[in-house]
């Protein structure tokens with residue numbers, strides 16, 4: 609028997625008049641994993657989360673959560689999921705504890721069960737000390753944690769987190785990462801939207817990149833990086849005359865053509881994956897050829913490189929616009 613998927617999006621689209629907020633997107637994710645949905649502002653991330661969590665209906669296509677169709681059985685879906693939306697949904701005038709208590713009762717837990725669950729969550733989210741303070745006195749990071757707590761009261765099997773760490777300081781972000789990892793270890797599935805590439809890189813088992821409503825790439829972080837051609841070892845020779853010997857020495861290790869930059873005397877050796885192993889081989893080859901480079905380094909493409917490459921046209925538009933504006937300002 610094949611295992612039920614955490615969620616399944618089949619040729620889904622959402623139109624707002626002429627605007628295609630999401631256009632013909634198909635995606636799926638296994639249970640017990642983190643799925644990272646990556647995209648710039650306006651890409652359609654929240655739109656997809658809203659459809660999966662029954663807050664918006666698709667214009668076309670179908671979406672299932674744990675095998676349940678979101679349009680046909682929205683109530684069943686709501687019982688399976690937890691959602692921490694992009695903007696905090698907790699009540700400012702209640703305390704943290706009261707907020708969670710109220711949600712517990714909405715889930716039909718009795719007073720005692722609710723109390724227990726609430727104190728567990730406050731503890732896990734390090735909010736025990738602030739539990740009896742009104743939320744309006746909370747910092748941004750505390751609100752986010754409380755919001756996450758609110759989505760966890762009903763012990764959801766799948767959690768939708770829409771930009772859970774946007775605007776948080778690095779330490780609070782790391783704490784939230786830890787909490788997410790812990791949840792997944794205990795069997796929860798997570799869909800996480802983010803604009804932070806390093807967050808997707810760090811957490812997500814599978815990543816989908818969307819831009820302007822379209823799915824533009826999908827895979828594991830290493831698969832996406834491999835699309836850029838893998839790792840590159842670069843070294844600078846001290847003297848132009850060493851060039852031919854150096855290139856010949858390292859060519860055996862290269863996976864693609866070795867290139868030389870005359871301006872800075874840097875030789876670039878594409879080495880595919882396993883860059884660190886190849887780095888050692890290159891050092892040995894240079895040593896054997898009696899070449900001592902000025903500098904030597906390994907470059908591994910980051911998800912940022914992948915992202916800029918994928919939405920490259922847009923990034924250069926931005927640069928051109930910025931340059932034009934700059935020129936105008938200088939006049």
Ligand SMILES: Nc1ncnc2c1ncn2[C@@H]1O[C@H](COP(=O)(O)OP(=O)(O)OP(=O)(O)O)[C@@H](O)[C@H]1O
Pocket residue numbers: 624627628629647648649650651652653654655656694803
């Ligand atoms: N209710 C709506 N009515 C009209 N247009 C909408 C509506 N909701 C979203 N849109 C549009 O759909 C597109 C996708 O929006 P969405 O909120 O899904 O993007 P996002 O990826 O979540 O962006 P962000 O990173 O800024 O949160 C945007 O162009 C947005 O203006």
Ligand SMILES: [Mg+2]
Pocket residue numbers: 653654655694770
């Ligand atoms: Mg959004």
